[in-house]
Amino acid sequence: LLSSQSSRSEVYPRPAILRRTEKVNERRPISWHQLYFFGISTGLSCIKARDIGLGIRSICNPIRSGFNRYMEAPYVIESLRLNKSDKVLDVASPKHVALFIRAFSSDNVTSLDISSDYMESYKKYEKNLGLKGISWEVQDARGLKYKDASFDKVYSISVMEHIPADGDILAMREIGRVLKPGGICAITVPFSGTAKEIYKNTKVYEREYAGTPVFFSRYYDMQSVSERLVIPSGLKEIDRCFFRARFGLESSWNRLPRQLQMLLHWAGPIFSFFCYEKAGQSEFVEKESDGFCCITLMNISANTHPEIDK
Secondary structure (H helix, E strand, O other): OOOOOOOOOEOOOOOHHHOOOOOOOOOOOOOHHHHHHHHHHHHHHHHHOOOHHHHHHHHHOOOOOOOOHHHHHHHHHHHHOOEOOOEEEEEOOOHHHHHHHHHHOOOEEEEEEOOOOOHHHHHHHHHHOOOOOEEEEEOOHHHOOOOOOOEEEEEEEOOHHHOOOOHHHHHHHHHHHHEEEEEEEEEEEEEEOOOEEEEEOOOEOOEOOOOOOEEEEEEEOHHHHHHHHHHHHOOEEEEEEEEEEOOOHHHHHHHOOHHHHHHHHHHHHHHHHHHEEEEOHHHHHHOOOEEEEEEEEEOOOOOOOOOOOO
C-alpha cells in the first residue's frame, strides 16, 4: 500500500547490542528481536548506572506489558514510516516503544498517559540510555491539549480498548485532529468475532473500585472497529491485519496470577509465536477465537499523499 521508496532521513537501524554494521539510511523491517534486545540493553544501562531495580525489571520484561507486543510493536513502527524530523505522539502505549523510536527513528517524541505512575521510571530509563528529546506528559486522550495538525505520526498500542464508555471514539477524534495532513496513525486493539466488554472487581488504572465491577477492556469486531475507531478519526484506512490466538493460550495466560506473568515475561517472544498466527477476519467467527487487530490510517484531508491509492 505504501511505496517502497524512502527518504534519506528514514532510519531503522538495529540496536548496537546486536553488533551489526549497516547503513542507517536504508529502510528495513523491524523485528521482535530488535525490541527484545533493546529492552535488555536498556536494563543493562540502568544496572551500569546503579539503578538496579529498574534494570532488572527491563531485563525480565524487555518490552513491558503483554507478549503480544512482540507482534504489535513491530507492525506499528514499520507502518509509521518514521523520519528523524517527524514529531511523533505516543498515546499511552508501552513506554519502551517510545524509547526505541527516540533511540533509532525520531528526534522528537511525545509520550502521554492518563496517569503519572510510570513517568519518573521512564525518565530514568531515558537518562540511563543517554537519550534526550522525549516529552513525558500526563494527558487524557479524550481531550488532548495540542493544536490541530501538531504531529506527523501518532501511534497507540493496545490502549483504545481500555477507555470506558465512548472514550475510544473521543480519543480517535482527537488523534485525527492533531495529525498533520499526510500524517500516519497506527493503532492496535483486541479483536474477536463478536464485540464484548470485560469488567473487573478491582481498581483499573485511574478508575477506583467501589463495590461494582469496573470496566477493564473491550474486544472489537469488524463493525465496532469501523464505527468506534476508523470513522470517528476522519482518517483514511490504508491497512488492516489480524492475528488470531491459537490453542486457547491467550485466555490461559490471562488467568495466570500477575506475579507469575511477570516471571515469564522474559519468554515473551516464544509465547507470541506459539500463541498467535496471522488470520483473516472470517476465521475469528468460524473458530470463535480472540486475537488483535492492527490498523494504519492516514490524514488525506489536504496535501494527499502521492503514494496512496485513493
